Amino acid sequence: EVQLVESGGGLVQPGGSLRLSCVASGFTFSSNWMTWVRQAPGKGLEWVANIKQDESERYYVDSVKGRFTISRDNAKNSLYLQMNSLRAEDTAVYHCARGGSRFDSWGQGTLVTVSS
Amino acid sequence: EIVLSQSPGTLCLSPGESATLSCRASQSVSSSFLAWYQQKPGQAPRLLIYGASSRATGIPDRFSGSGSGTDFTLTISRLEPEDFAVYYCQHYGYSQGTFGQGTKVEIK
Numbered sequence: 001e002v003q004l005v006e007s008g009g010g011l012v013q014p015g016g017s018l019r020l021s022c023v024a025s026g027f028t029f030s031s032n033w034m035t036w037v038r039q040a041p042g043k044g045l046e047w048v049a050n051i052k053q054d055e056s057e058r059y060y061v062d063s064v065k066g067r068f069t070i071s072r073d074n075a076k077n078s079l080y081l082q083m084n085s086l087r088a089e090d091t092a093v094y095h096c097a098r099g100g101s102r103f104d105s106w107g108q109g110t111l112v113t114v115s116s
Numbered sequence: 117e118i119v120l121s122q123s124p125g126t127l128c129l130s131p132g133e134s135a136t137l138s139c140r141a142s143q144s145v146s147s148s149f150l151a152w153y154q155q156k157p158g159q160a161p162r163l164l165i166y167g168a169s170s171r172a173t174g175i176p177d178r179f180s181g182s183g184s185g186t187d188f189t190l191t192i193s194r195l196e197p198e199d200f201a202v203y204y205c206q207h208y209g210y211s212q213g214t215f216g217q218g219t220k221v222e223i224k
Contacts, residue, residue, distance in 0.1 A: 102163060
C-alpha cells in the first residue's frame with residue numbers, strides 16, 4: 001500500500017523558516033517524480049513545486065521561487081520542502097503527492113501557519 | 117500562465133441524478149495532462165481521471181471524463197451518497213501545475 005506521511009508543520013512568525021518532510025513507503029520512491037501541493041484554509045488546491053527522480057529538474061510556482069527549495073533523499077525515501085522568508089499567505093496544509101504531472105497518491109498533509 | 121476555470125461553483129443534486137462539471141482552460145492544453153480529483157472534507161484529494169478520459173485505478177465507471185483543447189468535462193452518472201464532494205481539474209504544462217478553483221457537488 002502506498003503511504004505518504006508529512007511532518008514538520010507548525011506555527012512560525014512572518015519571515016521565519018520551516019522544513020517539511022514526507023516519508024514514502026509502499027512503492028519505489030526513487031523511480032517517481034514527487035510534488036508538493038498546498039491548500040489554504042477553506043480554499044482550493046495550489047501546486048507548489050515538483051522534483052525529478054534524480055533531482056536534476058525542479059520547478060516552482062512563481063509565488064515561492066527564491067524562497068522555497070524542494071529536495072529529496074532517495075536512500076531515505078524522503079521528500080523535503082525548505083521554506084524560508086515565510087509570509088502569511090503561505091499558511092496552508094501542505095501535501096506531498098506522487099507524480100510529476102498527475103498525482104495518484106497523496107499524504108494527509110501538514111499544517112503550516114504563518115502568524116505573529 | 118494557463119488558468120483553469122471550473123463551473124458551476126456549486127451543483128445541488130439528488131442521489132441518482134447525473135452531474136456535469138466543466139473545466140475551461142485559458143488556452144488550448146494537451147489532453148494528456150488534464151486530470152480530475154475528488155476531495156472530501158478533512159481528506160486528501162483522490163485522483164479520478166487522467167489524460168482527460170482515463171479512469172484511475174479503482175474508480176467506478178460512473179465517473180467519466182471527456183474534452184479537448186480548452187473545454188473538458190467530468191460526468192458523474194447516478195450520483196451515490198459518497199460522491200458529494202469538491203471536484204478539481206488540474207493541468208500540467210510548461211513545467212507548471214495548475215488547478216481549477218473547484219466545483220462543490222452538494223446534496224439537494
